[in-house]
Amino acid sequence: MKALVKEVNKTLATERSRVEGLLAQDRVWAWETWRERYLDHPVTGSIGRRLIWQVSADRATWVTGLPEPAPDGWTLAGVTGPEHLVRLWHPVEADAAEVAAWRDRVAASGLRQPFKQAFREVYRLTPAEQQTRVYSNRFAGHILRYRQANALMRVRGWSAAYLGVWDGGYDSDATKEFASGSWQVTFGHEVAGREPHQIDIDFCSTDQVRFARRDGRRWELSPLADVPARVFSEAMRDVDLFIGVTSIAADETWADRGEHRFRDYWESASVGDLSGGAEVRRDVLARLLPRLKIGAQCELTDRFLQVRGSRAVYKIHLGSANILMEPNDAYLCIVPARGTPRVALPFDDDDRLSLILSKAFLLAADDTITDPTILHQLPR
Template identity: 55%
Template sequence: MSLAARLMRALTDPDFALEDGHLDLSQVSEEELGSLLVAAYRVDASATHAMTMARFAVEDAAGERQPRYTPDACRRMFEALVEKCEKRGWADLTLGLGALERCTGPLPDVSEPARTLVGFWLEKDTVRQPYALLAVAGLAGDGTLRAAVERLSRDVGPIVADEIAVIAGLAPAEQALLSEIARDHRFDSPLAHAWRRSADNPAYVAFARRALEAAADRTDAIRVGEIPYRADKAFTDREITSLGQALRVALLRDEPWLPELFERLLPGVALAPTAAKSLPSQALLYEVVRAAQDFPTPELVTAIRTVRRTVRHAGVPKQLDKMLKKVDAALAERTDVALRLPRLEFDTASVSGSAAGGVLRRTAGDYQAVVMVTETATLTWEKEGRPLRSVPAPVRRDHAALVKELRDLVKRVNAQLVTLLRALEGGFAVEAVHSYGWWRTELAGHPLARTLVRRLIWEIEVAPGEWRAVLPEAEEHLPDAPDDASVRLWHPLRSDPHAVRAWRGLLTERCIRQPFKQAFREIYLLTPAEERTRVYSNRFAAHIVHYRKMFALFRARGWKSDLLGPWDDGDGDEAERTLAAGEWRVRFFHTWADWAGDDELASTDQVRFDRRVEGVWREAPLADVPPLVFSEAMRDVDLFVGVTSIAADPDWTDGGRERTYWERAGFAELTESAEARRDVLERVLPRLKIAGRCTVDGRFLIVRGDLRTYKIHLGSANILMEPDDSYLCIVPARRSGDGKVFLPFEDDRLSLILSKAFLLAADTEITDESILTQIKRGA
């Protein structure tokens, strides 16, 4: 008996025994999987162990693959939905519509069960899945569709009624496509591919604009008193859901009329027309920010931050700040729009030097404010051209609003620069390419972006397939090239080792500090071990890490993960991040391990990759992952482990398996990130005053002091002392490094290593008794 037949028997026969263990459904066809899914949907909570096990196996396989349905399976799916409604009071209508969409033959007549389903829902006070209900009603006939439209349009207001009418007028196939965004709850957002389907529907796109403009008109009317103000009552819950969906469609399409709409709608929902601290619609404001988390644009982020500064309710800014962290991370991933920076009245004409950034000047009485953008934006004050150390007292007294405005501007510019850098760096995985004319004006010549962009290495396609690498900061003039020539960021993975070494040497010699690690960027190539394991990597498995610190890094780097802990289903998760414009996904498995005092520990496991195929994630062999996608994903995982491993904790004293791991990993072979650290160290050491006391030997920086010789591990920064390799514990101060050593990129671990090297090279001058006691014990 085939596996498909055994599974069907297990799902339908309570007396059939199915062997325990992992069920591999890879050999089950997509049509067989569709029929099995129908049977699995009929399995309820009272089923036998074998039935439940088969159901979970089928549902898991359906989540990874795209089931297909015979006409008979489609009909049986609708019958199963009717059974669910009768037994449990609810059924997922999108399952029936999905079955019809992926039907392998002529569509069956499902009008009778469709009519039953619609009748069941129309009798309820609250209608869930309204879009799907309309699509099902269309299958039942015109009379049923009219009844559904009338019921769904009742007491919902003109915005929702307009939406219902638009959807009712679509063809059944288009209704089914839109049903994927019919959310039961506005806090849950469907996958991006469902929104893309909606964004391709002209009728729904037209509705989206009408709905959002109608919402702005309503807030305008509240502001001028045409509509009485009631706190948080400007829109109903149903309207907020519809407006949120309309906004996502418009944001996904990056509609040009949106920025002007934001200027009306956001203040309209956030500021009462009276002096009240309440909002016309706090719920819609939060829904707008949730939409920005899905499909952000620079203009919407700016509008949200503007409103955040003016809203009167004490709790709202705090909530917006939390939500904006996710918005900023999402904008950095949306590389097609994140590079669109406003100029904000900054100018470069009055600033000399090829690498000069933007400058903005404002007059305040006898004084002048100067906002200058170099690596970051800074605010200074001048009088008659002479710089002042602080804000002049007359300015603080007479121009307080201007001071606040400029300080907010500095924060805003700095936030935009952070987003720009994240977007540029995120462009590696999608191999983002720009036209030379646009790049020259909007990036290399932009008053806010130019100082960052010019310190990065770029490649210009001077002939088909022939790329020339340039570092604008080291060039007297930008290269001549046609406006339509292609430009992309240089990546060491695409370059030969000789060229990589040359770029690293140039940066070091000229003391050019890159805004993020590029020339010294680590590259990760497939290893023989990963070729053997084929679909997963154990390269970063079996590490013990500080869990909360790693969880924070997940969020900071745009990864999604559930919080783990000692509770049900809190023992393990897979952090994930989408790459290459949503075409690839990386998953990093980890499990909650234990407490260490007040700290929480986790252990790391496999890394796997999935490719999106027909809207569904399918696991892919590592060899099929594009090299840049693989390298950038593994670089993130290396960062998570390297920064949070307990091996890098200098005062770890706990025993047990954690101590064994600490002793092994704290002085282990170097990872790719530590290898890059060693390369930098070899280049900067000759420039240091302690150069004569330092050598790089394998995985260690050897420092010769007067009392002892020290070996600083280039991965963990842990220290061993010769001649007996005894451990030296030095807990770093809050400020590491001596602040004067040039590094071509920011690296906290390298700064820590150098600070320890400076300390130990002059070990006779150490005054800390805890350090001296350890050194003298075996000297």
């Protein structure tokens, strides 16, 4: 039985990753095929029944809804039948009001989606990217912990030559194919801050993101304006994830390194403007806080979750989870520990959101803190 459970969990993880990958495609299924593969299926059905889908009879008008059981099978948005087509809903193709409505519905219903869909980060072409035309500098200039970044790229399906001190090893392009191999995305990065005679690469700096369309066996560089909205958003979401997770800005202990060569970057990025992922985190917190026992002590600002404790007012950055204390924005270092509070989220765990919540619960009750490494940083 244990072996069977292990195998089923492995299959579920694989299916979840596969279905999430379909968000980058405008894939359409016939009604009966969709119902067989994504609702009635004994494994994938547990994923498909918690997702938002769209249905159409003519490929022109799409109606959005959650699947609901009916006496004669499944219904979606009040319609059913072999003449209908079905596809996954993606928030990049919806307006702000529709996205907000679905987030409200998912959060209110207690539905836990297998991956972020209603609360998915959305990335659209910016005026600056229209000017640069064939490349994006949106995520350029960040300093990443290289080994962690490279490992995360591989987990997300990107391939890249490893950086090193050999000839040609000072820069690399991570690549990934999207939309069943119709598009290829390239994310440039290079060695950063290597000391003389240092062999191992500790840090890399980020560069441009480019898109290419398949032309037979070749890849043709494409203007960003020609990239399908789903492909563009999903690719940029991955790159944003690499930076959000592996940037040195998220390193709790960086303030203890003194005048390090990346100190200026850390100070600006660790409490800087929010990324797409952090913006979604803010939206989730706005819905969660009223239901939490510490909600009355918390307030959301443009970049921070502000927590009123007995000793001070704390500002937790929604991107890096770093903490500043009012009134002079003194930095407070709290190294993450186990014991994160269990808070129901409308999607699979967001590690950074869980970290922010654990810090908020700790600081809201700062009069009970006994850890000397924290106490000596707090005002008396």
